[in-house]
Amino acid sequence: MKTKKVAIIGASGYSGEELVRLLLNHPQVELVAVTSRQNAGKTLAQVFPRFASHPVSRALRFVEPQADELAKQADIVFLALPHGVAAEYAVPLLRAGGTVIDLSADFRLRSPAVYKEFYAHDHPAPELLAQAVYGLPEFYREEIKRAALIASPGCYPTSVLLPTLPLLRAGLIQPQGIIADAYSGVSGAGRKAEIDYLFCECNESARPYGVPKHRHLSEIEEQLSLAAGTRVVIQFTPHLMPVNRGILTTLYLTPRAAVTDAPGAARVGAEIAAAYAQAYAREPFVRMLEGTALPDTKNIVGSNICEIAWRLDPRTGRLIVMSAEDNLIKGAGGQAVHSMNLRCGFPETAGLI
Amino acid sequence: MKTKKVAIIGASGYSGEELVRLLLNHPQVELVAVTSRQNAGKTLAQVFPRFASHPVSRALRFVEPQADELAKQADIVFLALPHGVAAEYAVPLLRAGGTVIDLSADFRLRSPAVYKEFYAHDHPAPELLAQAVYGLPEFYREEIKRAALIASPGCYPTSVLLPTLPLLRAGLIQPQGIIADAYSGVSGAGRKAEIDYLFCECNESARPYGVPKHRHLSEIEEQLSLAAGTRVVIQFTPHLMPVNRGILTTLYLTPRAAVTDAPGAARVGAEIAAAYAQAYAREPFVRMLEGTALPDTKNIVGSNICEIAWRLDPRTGRLIVMSAEDNLIKGAGGQAVHSMNLRCGFPETAGLI
Amino acid sequence: MKTKKVAIIGASGYSGEELVRLLLNHPQVELVAVTSRQNAGKTLAQVFPRFASHPVSRALRFVEPQADELAKQADIVFLALPHGVAAEYAVPLLRAGGTVIDLSADFRLRSPAVYKEFYAHDHPAPELLAQAVYGLPEFYREEIKRAALIASPGCYPTSVLLPTLPLLRAGLIQPQGIIADAYSGVSGAGRKAEIDYLFCECNESARPYGVPKHRHLSEIEEQLSLAAGTRVVIQFTPHLMPVNRGILTTLYLTPRAAVTDAPGAARVGAEIAAAYAQAYAREPFVRMLEGTALPDTKNIVGSNICEIAWRLDPRTGRLIVMSAEDNLIKGAGGQAVHSMNLRCGFPETAGLI
């Protein structure tokens, strides 16, 4: 039963395409509009041949983005736009009474100053920051249900926050000294015609970038600080690897209690297991691995799942936590649809499994 | 002018194959024997079609490995065998007066007890450990020139030690708390018929393994301890990524002096630059990157170069060092040939550029 | 509403795994048994971590294959076994009154002599050949609905037959001189621990194999001969390319009528378009491309769709037809589920879109 109408502004990038796929197949929404300047006039099927067997894809044509028009047509509007641009559309959409789920970075931070520090321009709509809800359903479920403006988290932040927040909230790890070493598939760079992301530049290549101060740090640190109750500064190193999709993040954390002896490790291990169980045992999209299993991006690509495994190292006293997610689903479109499900009162997993 | 005869025991794996390539094209050595149980009787060209245009590849046939026979034929014998097996051949070869360059882990450690802890069996020839030289030319050049038994370093250890040793020796970083996060191409797993390394299991996949206690830790920690003058324990997480070759390692280090203010960062930065310059300015196979360049495995695959770049992070006080190398060349066969060149008095770069 | 119970014998290969995925998510069947000698005792979730979020995957354990037992448990049994072995299970299952959908080559041919010529052993159950129905739904829909034994087509044959059969049946192309040049992803080789299919042997590699007489020829030629009403012999060259999934087949055909002048080309073009429209306009899983679009495996991977495009070449007088399919879905598990849907009276697309 299609009960809501949805639209996507900026539907021709990789995140937008994945959103299209999820919304076309969602049992309770009707995709009524998609926008793209360069593809205006073409059908979804022409731009994305992989969707051509879906009847809507042959009928629905891309249009130029016009906020007022879309506000009339759709109950929920997704923004899959670059940062800075997203805010321009959010303002009129919200004014018109719509619900906005923004996949850009524009509304993820509470402070316009931090935004400016990391994004190098003034925030285009600072007055909206206070009302935006961070769309990480595992931690902001109730807020999302009531939000008019949902800031869907970034792909790297999701891969860092899900493994870390339960431990910080439970006070099991030290809030300082956190290191996140992450590798992303190339779709994370977007569908941009740049030499750096050509096949021959990425294939048989692995490389760090944005060292040491990547933009996503701001969002990660804000959420970690809120969870820890103190200002948290972390080390975060993103890398590019030759896969289409998937982020693998390896986190180096320091337990508050000693784990260098067997009893200590056993005690802390039990506390960690309990914290994760409390946070995620009933979560449909976080999968704690068991036994000897470790995350592998191939096991989650195509799904909205974030896989997590952890190991204590008695030799170093550290806790290693590893996560894997699909950057375009749990790290983008899937998580946004999860928020939409919450906002609309749909079953949480509708259209996502 | 071919002045030395060389042989390879175990020439049908990926490291062995790369050694074959390097030695076939080396201007001063003659490859006189290659062994392989499964390929005995076949020519090099039959087993490795890519070498078929080299005349020697069509004449030289694989033979069963017989140490006594090889000791008579060759001045230098390379062992490209699994750990535990290499030592069996090293003993008779050395007794016969040969020079052995071992690419396995068998002679990299000084302590048979540590070997047993990490490799889960008794060392097969503990009496040889004292005479083995660790074949890292940048740090053991003089010892290599005189060694009868050279233990060529592992691929991961090379990628960790080259970025770290100059800083430890110069006392610029704290010896404790080192974290090495490394991703390797699949050739690192060897040419083994195992499901885990099939194309479809590795392609579009990234995954950690051997967490938290990988075998290579023993070798890395021994070398770091020697450089630091104190026992060093590190955190090391290897991962598999879908490229044929290349290791990218990201190291998280802590400078001894504060770098959180600009003057501190400048001072420490200058000291780090000086330490690397002193260590590598004249080294042909370590390339310190300049300006905004960061390592990329595609820039070093096929060469014996290890690329290194570093960044101080004033936000966290840490030093990030990144290295890239070809695991089969600088991490295996190329480094072994470098040692051979030193041992034989050839130009250091002979056959390697 | 789950109305049928299904089982898979041989569920641990790539085709088996894909069948598991499709059947777990099928709205009208219940997967009650999966067999695997090597994985007996393990749950589906342990063997295939990607399915771990499906509740059945954590409950259902692999068992040893026992035909009698499975015949009691399941209404439909899928065989995802090597040729020669599948027949052994089909005999008792059919005797027990079950419906068998065989993904191997065992029941695709009508002649035991041809089977022996191409598979190099006597057919294990020649008495069943007469009752087996070739499970290509687009051409055997009615027969499949009534069949007890369905021989699901091979991946290459599907990619050749779908583009060719409508033209042969309509008498538009000459039955002799057909050339099929096909490239397959590596999953086509199965989940076998063989050196040839290791990541490093397949990545950055493209190679022909089975030239000039590949086993699948027998099945292709039998179906083409039936359609043409005369014995057809074709040229078929399979190649391996470095993708996980997908077959791209380029067919070189000769129209019966001349197309070297514009009116001839226009007339023949219209006839070809009509033949394809008649065959596929209402087929859910064949997508005739329009305009300038050409097949691309990335557009069909993960779906049960076969994409087809064609071009007349007035310079040579030939017709070029190109198809793309997912070898594990339309070329294996998806097509088998399509047959099951027909056999059970489910909607044809149930569980497939």
Add this chain to the structure above:
Amino acid sequence: MKTKKVAIIGASGYSGEELVRLLLNHPQVELVAVTSRQNAGKTLAQVFPRFASHPVSRALRFVEPQADELAKQADIVFLALPHGVAAEYAVPLLRAGGTVIDLSADFRLRSPAVYKEFYAHDHPAPELLAQAVYGLPEFYREEIKRAALIASPGCYPTSVLLPTLPLLRAGLIQPQGIIADAYSGVSGAGRKAEIDYLFCECNESARPYGVPKHRHLSEIEEQLSLAAGTRVVIQFTPHLMPVNRGILTTLYLTPRAAVTDAPGAARVGAEIAAAYAQAYAREPFVRMLEGTALPDTKNIVGSNICEIAWRLDPRTGRLIVMSAEDNLIKGAGGQAVHSMNLRCGFPETAGLI
């Protein structure tokens, strides 16, 4: 001993980069100039970090292309430019008395009309076509030695012509009805910032393009026609596959004599073997495969070798010939250097093995 000075106009594409590599390492030439509009002012090492260990790469800077200036500096000038643009530089360079080796399509055809038909613009310097020599050393060796203007063959044409010319010249195959089905790595598309060649658009993708009339047809057909002594029209289908480098071409040919019986096949087989032996037994860069071996791009990538294997099919009466080459070396820069070696009187293999 460096005896010639060479320059490259257009050195920042993939072919140009490969030429740089080959010329930097060539024992008898000195690379004195490289041009690139977008990289003018940067050193080779800055643009191509992989060459950074070569001393020349740190000294030589890209300059704006100026034909007059380059004519003074270099004895040989390579043009690695788009078609249409190359001719603009060739004219003044030749007028100044230089030797030009052009890697574009501008001088490969003898007829300006055919050029216009396939390249859609008038030929920019038709007066030079008569003096240009087609730089396929195996067939134009003597002409190349004396040429001032060498038109280095295209990558696809080389992969088609080397397997075909000896058979056509020997009259062993019918000149009509030839089919060439070819797959190329993505570097064949050049280093262009276009969405179609992004990593995520090419990875896990295989697709035909330019069907049925690709530009390279003109050059292939001209050479085949010259060899056959009659006008030859062929079918040629290029495809893109996800590897960096390598072209695999499968040719479907028809022997003049029947091969459907064993004696006929044996006789024709012997003639084919003899024709190839006569053509290539002494050629350093064509490798006829033996026994059961078939071409594999991974065996020739990085080398100037073209691998060829052939099979007669008694079932269809056809001859299947398969070739593999590195599109950037034997299909571009390597073949150009081979021509330079001939032109300058260097050993043919200098700098190429």
